[in-house]
Amino acid sequence: MEYVYEAPVLTVDAVIFQLIDNQLNVLLVKRSRDPFRGSLALPGGYNSKGETTLAALDRILQSKTDLDKNKLRFIEQLYTFDTVARDPRGHAVSVVYMGLCLNVKVNVAKTTEQPRFVPVTKLPELAFDHQAIIEYAQERLASKVSYTNAIFGLLPKEVTLTQLQQAYEVVMGRKLDKRNFRKRILALNLLKPTTKYSSDGAHRPALIYAFRKQSLETSLKLID
Amino acid sequence: MEYVYEAPVLTVDAVIFQLIDNQLNVLLVKRSRDPFRGSLALPGGYNSKGETTLAALDRILQSKTDLDKNKLRFIEQLYTFDTVARDPRGHAVSVVYMGLCLNVKVNVAKTTEQPRFVPVTKLPELAFDHQAIIEYAQERLASKVSYTNAIFGLLPKEVTLTQLQQAYEVVMGRKLDKRNFRKRILALNLLKPTTKYSSDGAHRPALIYAFRKQSLETSLKLID
DNA sequence: ACAAAAGTGTTAAGAATACACCCATGT
DNA sequence: ACATGGGTGTATTCTTAACACTTTTGT
Numbered sequence: 001m002e003y004v005y006e007a008p009v010l011t012v013d014a015v016i017f018q019l020i021d022n023q024l025n026v027l028l029v030k031r032s033r034d035p036f037r038g039s040l041a042l043p044g045g046y047n048s049k050g051e052t053t054l055a056a057l058d059r060i061l062q063s064k065t066d067l068d069k070n071k072l073r074f075i076e077q078l079y080t081f082d083t084v085a086r087d088p089r090g091h092a093v094s095v096v097y098m099g100l101c102l103n104v105k106v107n108v109a110k111t112t113e114q115p116r117f118v119p120v121t122k123l124p125e126l127a128f129d130h131q132a133i134i135e136y137a138q139e140r141l142a143s144k145v146s147y148t149n150a151i152f153g154l155l156p157k158e159v160t161l162t163q164l165q166q167a168y169e170v171v172m173g174r175k176l177d178k179r180n181f182r183k184r185i186l187a188l189n190l191l192k193p194t195t196k197y198s199s200d201g202a203h204r205p206a207l208i209y210a211f212r213k214q215s216l217e218t219s220l221k222l223i224d
Numbered sequence: 225m226e227y228v229y230e231a232p233v234l235t236v237d238a239v240i241f242q243l244i245d246n247q248l249n250v251l252l253v254k255r256s257r258d259p260f261r262g263s264l265a266l267p268g269g270y271n272s273k274g275e276t277t278l279a280a281l282d283r284i285l286q287s288k289t290d291l292d293k294n295k296l297r298f299i300e301q302l303y304t305f306d307t308v309a310r311d312p313r314g315h316a317v318s319v320v321y322m323g324l325c326l327n328v329k330v331n332v333a334k335t336t337e338q339p340r341f342v343p344v345t346k347l348p349e350l351a352f353d354h355q356a357i358i359e360y361a362q363e364r365l366a367s368k369v370s371y372t373n374a375i376f377g378l379l380p381k382e383v384t385l386t387q388l389q390q391a392y393e394v395v396m397g398r399k400l401d402k403r404n405f406r407k408r409i410l411a412l413n414l415l416k417p418t419t420k421y422s423s424d425g426a427h428r429p430a431l432i433y434a435f436r437k438q439s440l441e442t443s444l445k446l447i448d
Numbered sequence: 449a450c451a452a453a454a455g456t457g458t459t460a461a462g463a464a465t466a467c468a469c470c471c472a473t474g475t
Numbered sequence: 476a477c478a479t480g481g482g483t484g485t486a487t488t489c490t491t492a493a494c495a496c497t498t499t500t501g502t
Contacts, residue, residue, distance in 0.1 A: 005233075005270050005272065006272060006273040007231035007232065007233055007234050007270075007271075007272075007273060008231060008234055008271060008272065008273045008274060008275065009229075009231055009273075010231050010232055010234055010317060046229050046231075047231075047232060047317070048229065048230060048231075048232065049230040049231060049232045049233075049314075049315075050232060050314055050315050051232065051315070052306040052315065052317075053304070053306055053317060054306070077303065077304060079301065080277070080301060080304040080319050082276040082277055082278070090273075090274055091273075091274050091275070091276065093234060093271070093276075093277060093319070095304050095317070160481085161481085161482090162480075162481075177465075177466075177467085178481090178482085178483095179466095179467085179482090179483070179484080180464075180465070180466085182482080182483085183484095184464095199473070199474085200480095201473085201474070201479065201480075202473060202474035202475060202477095202478065202479055202480085203471095203472070203473055203474075203478080203479040203480040203481070204471060204472035204473050204479085204480065204481045204482075205472070205473065205480095205481080206480080206481055206482085207481085207482090224464080384454085385454085385455090386453075386454075401492075401493075401494085402454090402455085402456095403455090403456070403457080403493095403494085404491080404492070404493085406455085406456085407457095423500070423501085424453095425452070425453075425500085425501075426450095426451065426452060426453085426500065426501035426502060427451080427452040427453035427454070427499070427500055427501075428452085428453060428454045428455075428498060428499035428500050429453095429454080429499075429500065430453080430454055430455085431454085431455090448491085449502105450501105450502090451500100451501090451502090452499100452500090452501090453498100453499090453500090454497100454498075454499075454500095455496105455497085455498070455499095456495105456496090456497085456498095457494105457495105458493100458494090459492100459493085459494090460491100460492085460493085461490100461491085461492080461493095462489100462490080462491075462492090463488100463489080463490070463491085464487100464488080464489070464490085465486100465487080465488075465489085466485105466486090466487080466488095467484100467485090467486095467487105468483105468484105469482105469483090469484105470481100470482085470483085471480105471481075471482070471483100472479100472480095472481080472482095473478100473479085473480095473481095474477105474478090474479090475476105475477090475478090475479105
């Protein structure tokens with residue numbers, strides 16, 4: 001190569017999902033600087049020289065949202081966007097990850113970025129193309145849970161079948177038939193029945209099942 | 225951010241597939257410099273400041289393999305790798321694209337990189353982790369053609385059903401049943417029968433079909 | 449006439465879907 | 476006793492998979 005190489009700006013952004021009150025929520029921060037100062041945005045930041053994108057992700061989540069990356073039960077690369085006009089410095093390339101977690105509370109007051117989880121159905125206008133990125137991540141997630149066990153990332157190790165079905169329904173955006181769902185999920189052998197029951201109201205207690213694996217298994221055939 | 229930002233090295237690599245003699249081939253170049261001097265590698269290079277990754281891809285393919293990007297009938301982002309020790313300068317991030325083309329001849333003597341297509345079944349030891357990247361791209365391609373019409377990227381606008389079936393068989397790595405294949409492919413209405421016939425030997429001529437679209441259509445259900 | 453690929457339907461097995469009632473508990 | 480969600484089976488439809496012979500051409 002004959003020209004002098006100067007690297008473009010490289011950033012990392014994160015789409016972190018969590019179920020709260022049976023709704024899919026996404027982690028957002030408030031921008032303290034232009035462009036889009038005051039708007040909500042995906043947590044993200046610069047990737048430094050010599051730093052892997054996952055290391056940058058870790059650092060950025062920690063510093064901007066006070067969320068420890070090892071609280072993420074599932075993480076995967078989503079896509080790399082050629083972000084336009086992200087930054088006064090000009091064109092930037094952004095590697096975006098998608099993560100799933102559970103029972104994470106972020107403290108709005110903890111950092112200047114005021115991190116918070118927002119239901120994906122109630123997003124305000126977001127900075128940059130982050131709205132579109134979140135939609136893309138939702139599609140990927142819906143597709144992913146239909147042929148892998150990735151749903152475990154949103155749930156505790158032990159669940160009732162109804163909890164599991166509700167998680168699928170929220171992620172996939174449609175209702176599922178209870179009997180068919182149970183047949184399929186049990187046939188896949190992803191769950192092991194425990195001897196415990198969950199009593200959470202004036203009704204018959206539900207048998208609790210444990211996920212056999214908390215790591216990604218693929219090539220399943222869960223839901224069409 | 226309080227620290228001085230210095231961007232990591234960003235590179236772009238390409239996995240370009242083409243069918244030659246009913247075999248899946250991939251475009252490779254010979255490295256003229258260390259590391260891996262003399263080894264074959266995927267065509268790739270640095271992404272400059274202010275340049276989109278697709279623009280970089282275009283420039284790199286042009287200069288290293290003399291292949292014009294608009295000869296690619298299909299292109300999509302494959303994955304972004306945190307390449308280790310790619311370069312003496314240290315850690316680099318590499319955005320990898322997958323492309324499909326047809327009837328492209330590259331001239332080994334044209335550039336110092338000596339571009340050539342090599343059957344994926346006959347790859348020598350490659351530089352870096354490029355062997356693994358090609359395998360990943362093959363998996364993606366096999367998956368992609370099973371739920372989209374992406375196969376058009378490897379074929380001319382007009383094909384016989386046997387040509388089409390052979391392309392699927394090569395990409396998916398297994399034989400398909402002729403009658404079932406024809407039923408399914410015709411039911412999807414991706415093809416329009418022409419009135420032409422192909423006579424290429426001492427046997428009954430085959431009816432030629434035309435692809436209705438040369439752009440990606442998704443959510444099909446072609447092959448399991 | 450023969451070799452070689454094109455073209456064509458049916459059957460059986462398996463998968464997906466639709467659907468309604470009894471059970472165990474808390475109040 | 477009643478309200479609430481937990482739990483269960485079958486019949487039907489649709490999809491998939493397996494499978495072999497006739498047709499048309501060139502030599």
